[in-house]
Each structure stands twice: as C-alpha cells, then as structure tokens.
Amino acid sequence: MKKKILSYLGIFIVAIFPLIAYFMPGTKYFLQVSIDILMYTILALSWDMLVRTGQASFAIPGFYGLGAYVAAIFTKTLGFPIIFSIIIALLISSIVAWLLGYLTLRLKGMYFAIATLAFSLILMTLVIQLKDITHGSEGISTITMFAGNKYMIYYLIFITFVIVIGISEYIQRSKYWYSFTAIRTNEQVAKVMGINTVRQKVVMFVISAMIASLIGTYETFIAGFIEPHSVFNLSIGVMALAMVIFGGIYSTIGPIVGAVILKIIDEILSTTIGLGYMIVYGLIIVITILYLPKGVLGIWQKK
C-alpha cells in the first residue's frame, strides 16, 4: 500500500516537474537535464526487462542509432512527416530485432553480449560507410519536433515513460514474471516445464529494441542533428546497464532510481570536474557491484 502511494507520488512529481522548473532560474537547463534523465530511465528499463530473461544485451546503442538514422533519413531525405518516420523506424527495428533475436538469443552470457555488441558496431560502420544515404561521419541534420519546445518534448517523453513503466509492471505481475525468472535461473528446466523459451526471449528482445529505437528517434527530433559516433555510442549501452545494476536489477523501480541518481551525478561531475568525471563515475559503479549486489534499493529493502 505504502509502495503504491509512493510510486503514484513519484509519477505525479515527474508529471508536474516542468511547472516547478518553470519557477527556477535556468529553466531550460533543468528541463533539458530532466528530459535526458527520463530518456535514460526508459533505456534502463528496456535493458532490465530483457535481462529478466537472463540475456544481457549490448544492442541498445545499435537500435538507438538505427531509430535515430531511420527517423533522420525519412524526414530529411524523403520528406516524411515526423510521426510516420517514427512508425517506420519502429517497424524496421522490430524486423531487425526478430532476425537478430532468432540468431543470437540461443547464445548465453558473454557470447550473447559480444554478438549484440558486434551488431551495434556493425550498424555504426555501415552508417559511416553508406555515405550516399547517411552522409557518413559528417552526420545528418533534419527538422526538430514541436519547434524545439522543451515542455512539449518533456511531456511526450513523460507519456512514453509511463507506458514503459506500464509494460514493465505488467511483466512483473503477470505469468511472464514466472517464465522470465524460470528462463533466467534455469533455461533447461524452464523448457521441460512447458515454456517456449526462445519465443519469449525473442518477443522481449523485440519490445526492448523498439523502445531503444523510439528513444533514438526522439534524440533525432530533439537535437535536429545526429552523427554516427554519438547515436551509436556504446556508452549509451553501458550507462543503461550501470543504472540498472546501481539501482537494483530485475525490477521497475530499480532502473528508475538508478537512472535518476547516476544521471544527476553524471551531470554534476561533468560540470564540476570536467574530463576526469568518468573515473569517479566508474568508481561509483564498481563499488556498487562489489558491495551492493542488489543495488541501492537493496539497502532500503533490508530494513
């Protein structure tokens, strides 16, 4: 009960945040940071949902970049409206994810991580090489959404955030919690118990890929310009993973808490100590992994 009230309160605060920010000095900065935080929260959740089936993926940068590039090319080169190009990006990503999923989800642990990492790198290389379509490493500029109005952008991402929380909580409360946990802890036994493990993993992989791709399309229409090294950036994948581990894996609240805290730390460190911030950031993550296997939420749950 208390949990429920707390989570509604949390969502309410996120919902009215722009109004609070409106009265703060440097509104634009606060909004931009909170948009970033929300985007990472969604990415972290998408990574967590997949890892509940035991598959730790590095495909997030690949699908994020794929979404970003499809969105840019379809609006800029082909003159499609934003909404259509987003739909096309989602369609393409889901097809790619089906294929990639069937090819790689039989692999376990390290092998799956490496295969999906390769996918992200191959896509980036392709985008850099196919200059006629993508303009190569120069990048590609296109239109922005809502004429750059940060409030509108914030609420679009907020709605997405609520939907993704809905998907995540549905998994936690439905029969999929049982099948995912079973697959993660013992895939062979899960199969013998009647669970179609490959299909369940592929479906989750596709959903997770579509979410990453959607956030990629948002990135395109927020910035109005993308280039391969920023949208296929592996650190996007590492951040999502770190946020999940930091906050608390296999849950809805863990990735959210992890994303909020780490993104704020990230912001403070990068503006105060500049380049060296990655070291401090890395240390925080190493310390959590060593001493808090259940993430920061683990401390709280113990009490």
Added chain:
Amino acid sequence: MAEKIILETRGITKYFGGLRAVYNISLKLNEKNILAIIGPNGAGKTTTFNLISGVFPVSSGNIIFEGKDITKTNPAERCHLGIGRTFQIMQPFEDMSVLENITTGALFGRHKYSLKEAKQKSLEIAKRFGLFEYKDFVGSKLPLAYRKKLEIARAYATSPKVMLLDEVMEGLNPAEAREMIETIFSLRDEGISIIMIDHIMFTIKELADWVIVMNYGEKLTEGKYDDVVKSKEVIEAYLGKEETC
C-alpha cells in the same frame, strides 16, 4: 488383458561426440504402470530421460507418445502433450519461492492455467506433497527430502500423463523413503504412468510393474523384478565378472 501403451521408444540412441551414452533402447510403458530403470552409474539412465523429455535430440530411433511420433518435438511441446519429469540434480528455480516454482508448472504445463487458477492450484499441490509449511522458502534452502518433493510437485503441476522420476529416493531416510513410495503409488492411482530411475532395490521391488536394466548405454535385460534380479547378467553388471586381471 491387453494393456494400452502410452509411451514407447524404438531403438533410441545418443552419442556425445564419440561417447555412446545410450544405444538402441526400446521400452514400452503401459498406461498406469510403473516402469523402473536400473543400472550402474553412467549406464545412460538419465540420458534416456533426457531423450524422452526432449532435453537432447536423439542420434537415431523414435519416441512414440499416445500413438504419435514425437521424436522431432521440443521439450516444451512434450510437456504440453503430457510428459513431466524431475531432475536427478535438483534444480529449483532460484529467485522463486516453493510456491512460485509450482505455479510456474501450472502456468505453462499441459493445461496452461491462468495466473489466478495457477496460484490456486499451486496451493493445493503444495499441500498434497507436504510442502505447505515451506511454501515461502527459496527452493535451494529446503532440506533434501523437501527438495525432492518440490521436484515432483513442480512436475506434477504441469498435469502430466507420464512422469519421469530420476532418483527421487536417493538420500532419503527410511521414513522419508516410505512416504515417497506412498506418493508414487498415489500418482499411479490417479492415472499417471511412471518411469522411475532408482538404485534402491527394495523400493523397486515394491513399486515396479516392470524393470529394465541398463549397462554401458544398452539394455541388458528386462522383466519382472524377481526374474531380473536373478539373471546372471544383472549380477555380473552389479558385482563385476569373476575375472582376475
């Protein structure tokens, strides 16, 4: 009295690389019967279960269930048809309570119960197999006898017609073994056909309608318990040949 065969294997064989783990095993399980497979360590008993439940594909041979050839089906499909099994090395799902382990079987087994029904069923099943007091325990924290019960309860939750029990007696004290024998009889009385692997002779004597003896992956002999234990091959397989090296 002509009995109905529910499960049959025809010459199933399994190679692991060069190792011939199971060779040309044919067996017939009659409906509502208890068939025991015995044999020394490494004889290929568990591998035979792995072939029947679909954990490994066969190298050759066929598996027939209720008259249909199921050789090419995957383990989940076999579960949905009604083949349930326990594992010799007990493997409760970590991160799940006893009750949740059982619920998983009910959710994805032959009847694919809804979550509400499956939760209800799992409570009944936990009671039936004497697991109720441990229902909120994590599987791996259970005492051995209860982990054995959980293996059976979880397989039972998938509503099997045939159950493959891999050494469910192993490590039990006499009182627990007694209870397990009664449990197996109760499953049989409910209409479930059973294949059990065991080393303990008195339980086989009491339970088994038919006994198959395996050695080095092959079927050494089969028959009624009393005949099988007297056969020369079986005595040799267990006690070793009278040879001086």
